[in-house]
Amino acid sequence: MFLEAALINATSAPVLAFVLGLVAVAVKSDLRLPEALYQSLSIYLLLGIGIKGGVALSEADVAEVSLPILGTLALGIIIPLLAFWVVGKITKLDTINRGALAAHFGSTSLVTFSAALIFLESQQIEYEGFVTTLLAILEIPGIVVGLLLASRGLGRGLDWGESLKEILTSKSIVLLAGGLVLGLITGSTGYEKVQPLFGGLFTGVLTLFLLEMGIVAGRRLPDVKQAGLGLVAFSLGFPLVAGTLGVVVGSLTGLGLGGSVVLGVLSASASYIAAPAAVRLALPEASPGVYLTASLGITFPFNLIFGIPIMLAVGQFVEGLGF
Amino acid sequence: MFLEAALINATSAPVLAFVLGLVAVAVKSDLRLPEALYQSLSIYLLLGIGIKGGVALSEADVAEVSLPILGTLALGIIIPLLAFWVVGKITKLDTINRGALAAHFGSTSLVTFSAALIFLESQQIEYEGFVTTLLAILEIPGIVVGLLLASRGLGRGLDWGESLKEILTSKSIVLLAGGLVLGLITGSTGYEKVQPLFGGLFTGVLTLFLLEMGIVAGRRLPDVKQAGLGLVAFSLGFPLVAGTLGVVVGSLTGLGLGGSVVLGVLSASASYIAAPAAVRLALPEASPGVYLTASLGITFPFNLIFGIPIMLAVGQFVEGLGF
Amino acid sequence: MFLEAALINATSAPVLAFVLGLVAVAVKSDLRLPEALYQSLSIYLLLGIGIKGGVALSEADVAEVSLPILGTLALGIIIPLLAFWVVGKITKLDTINRGALAAHFGSTSLVTFSAALIFLESQQIEYEGFVTTLLAILEIPGIVVGLLLASRGLGRGLDWGESLKEILTSKSIVLLAGGLVLGLITGSTGYEKVQPLFGGLFTGVLTLFLLEMGIVAGRRLPDVKQAGLGLVAFSLGFPLVAGTLGVVVGSLTGLGLGGSVVLGVLSASASYIAAPAAVRLALPEASPGVYLTASLGITFPFNLIFGIPIMLAVGQFVEGLGF
């Protein structure tokens, strides 16, 4: 059953496109999506996911939503702390780089999230529409906690005002949060009119996007060799730990199987867009060769291909425990 | 009833996206659609609107179409003259800038037009498919009349040959007029095949486009403060006058309620693509700080949010008069 | 009947958009698709065609497929040899330019292929889904044979290792072949999810793409005057010869009417993307003014408007012979 689910995930068009991107890099092809297309697709994904989440939220009731939100907030603080501590145990990285890693693994990956939704749909497992709200919530605190942890290793103080402003007004947050509000206001009547674009084309667009992600991740692969065993172990093992935590929190706060799995995937995933941008500006002393290699070169492909079905298995196990 | 319609308009996805764009500028976000996406979306809108208009025209009969076309031509000459005169009365601008404003308010805004169609559809009000033809017709004469008026204030003569060539062969006119002919020839059988792109995705694409328009308009807002009360009054009041004129002409030339409202919106709207391009090249002495602030910074947002439902109210009133 | 089919082809939205592009150049409009959009659309077409071909292949059985594949391989070698010989007869071009032309006419045009599929669908003529496989197969050998023939005229040797690598890892081959494999693996269940993007929007996207192709071809037209009668005769006549050969081979290897016509169109079409890129790098001595004018300026428009319905007529005639 697990193998079957994993196979369905691995043979879906988006995941295969990701593999095609890896292959294109391996054979040294000049294939690359135009920068403007890549940016356009990511605007589409962020806004579309936001809108759909908002529409779902407009139909959910507050009671149902508040516990999961609180749980997610807690995860947003606990996961980066845990990551910081684990990295300290199994690598020799300094405080700054540990904090940078904590920021990345404390935040989330929109694409992994989207792939998880498509996977659940292909398995006919339902999930709460408002999980997008959880995505938006989990995006930010991890970065802040990570920066906070790193700043203890800095000779200088961090310019918190500017850093927070840059994170909160960054493109991805404005699109995601803006989309949520837009969807909340326009509701399902308004959404109907834009469904052909934001709904119907979603999996197709994600397929194109993952092609480019495969290329980007493939270019990172050579760095993995230099990364050191500790970092590789962390990038593969930590998602399982954090992901299981997410599933459990989801289950405890009242999410169904699907919702818990999504929260697990969110917790397992590492950011490679919002976090790197914030860390690069606020924490230039941290090495992109460490944090991008981990999040984009290892954790992202791992989650996409293995992490998602594993989280489902974990979800089913936890459900079986029946607390 | 009017408030209800206004609310439906204001909570539609495209208008909310426009507001999101304004907010993004207000919070100083770096959100911006890639230039290539913005251009691609505008090509899509122009060609798609042209094609749909052409298909509708292929099914209309000449008798029905000719009077509204004549009426629109008349509007294309009267509105810029009126604008030139009104601007002279309520501002201290010189002949050149008055002519530039006349060119902008004599021409039309494709996006306001599209938003009006979507609004009418949401209100289940029918409109004649060939209104797109009216859009194409109203696009050009206003610019020519405006330049003509301005040229009286120039020390030099205007290079009419070049100016007309630049207007008539400009991207927007070629796409709109070319789309019309394409739709006319291919008819509804040919259109069926491209409907999923040009029809199904239309509202969604307009939503993305309006996000960027919100950003562009938002960046113009600071200029509004320096614009002077006269210019602001003109930009808010003139659309109502010209729009009412358009509704009445539509009604008198035999358009139904929907068609009259569309012609009203077309008359009320000011150009911020075709006209600025033409004016900038033919009339560099005119100040973009005046004409763009008026058309893009004030009139466009006003029409999008208030003007469209107001035109419907005007249309219903005029229909009630029953001439 | 032939005229009727030709008319249906000529009044389809994609072909009309091509004509609109030609007109835009003729009236000296500044209309141009943004470079990034053009590239994005071609990625979409290549990947989408590949995926659909792969899905079809996953449902075909080996027996049915193998003979047509062998026939196509034979065409991939015979057509460039024939082209090289004919060019030698009717023009005064040197060995290098003859080889370059052979490479172009030995390879194929994706857009002509796509237009042929849409045309057949509009005629309700069925074709084998795996024709895309034939497209991918016919893409490469012609280029290799052409370079081989040209290299006899070179003072220096050709860097075959690098040239082959550049051809095989080029963007178009990776997308087409990668898409085929992706479609083969994901099958019709996986395809269903991406159908709205890669299936539903196909004709619409091709319409936009052909608009740009019209502009590009239109810019080549002035060169046609300088091309010499021999080259023009070749570019118009050779497609008919090669196309008929293709139809016959298709029919002999067991393809139905639709499939034979597609193989005919593939044989008739000349490459203007893969071949020029390969020839430009491997054979810089050849003149783009010769090979691009022939393939893009003459053969491409000819095939798009006349060649496709002619191939159907040839197919129907060959079918009537009943071998």
Place this chain on the structure above:
Amino acid sequence: MKFTTRKLVTIVGEAALESRLIRDVMALGAKGYTITDAHGTGPRNQRNGDLEGGNIKIEIVTDPETVDKIVEKLSTDYFPHYACSCWISDVEVLREDRY
């Protein structure tokens, strides 16, 4: 290698001016030009909020006489009305008859 001295003129202006600038520059005797998309700010921009939309940067390698003609043309037809910058530097080229 035989190097020759030429001038490099760099013009930055509103993108809408592209075709006019090219026509004028070539008519004045330039044998080639290279254009890149650009954006920027200058003293004028800040004053009166010119048209949104990008700039282009045109680079022209040519001889000093042509430079003078180009600069003259800019001064009369472009500087007064349009957002437009220009600077000139010395360069060395091979194949001197091409520039």
Place this chain on the structure above:
Amino acid sequence: MKFTTRKLVTIVGEAALESRLIRDVMALGAKGYTITDAHGTGPRNQRNGDLEGGNIKIEIVTDPETVDKIVEKLSTDYFPHYACSCWISDVEVLREDRY
């Protein structure tokens, strides 16, 4: 035509730095700048695999004193941490008060 001598500073750096670089450069007295999108490689890039994503090239025509201030700022705030290149050349301009 009255030409004046100025300096042209060219800075190539990670695109993410755009707004910071502009703010700093203008604060130090530059009256304008022109930006183009770019990509490239340098000695640092090859060493530790910096962020993917493009570079920007900023060109600033200004006087020698401002050049010194800009170079100083780059040396303290940018060179140590970011992928960033800089070179300076001589140019001539018209309308000297603009630069």
Place this chain on the structure above:
Amino acid sequence: MKFTTRKLVTIVGEAALESRLIRDVMALGAKGYTITDAHGTGPRNQRNGDLEGGNIKIEIVTDPETVDKIVEKLSTDYFPHYACSCWISDVEVLREDRY
């Protein structure tokens, strides 16, 4: 601030040449380069209608010996066959060992 004199080589050529040009330039000893997308016209373009599609502009800051090698390579391998322009100017840099 310690400035050192270097040369700036600017090469404009068909975009398809990008990877070859970079490989050659780096092999000849350049330590970095910056590329921007460009389009343009030159004497060759007008003669025989080369490939549609853009140009790239490559800028390389390096020492005079490497410049000579690059120019030599261009003269033998690129100028005869491809649309390709090149010009050279003087620049000053900081951190001299980087260039």
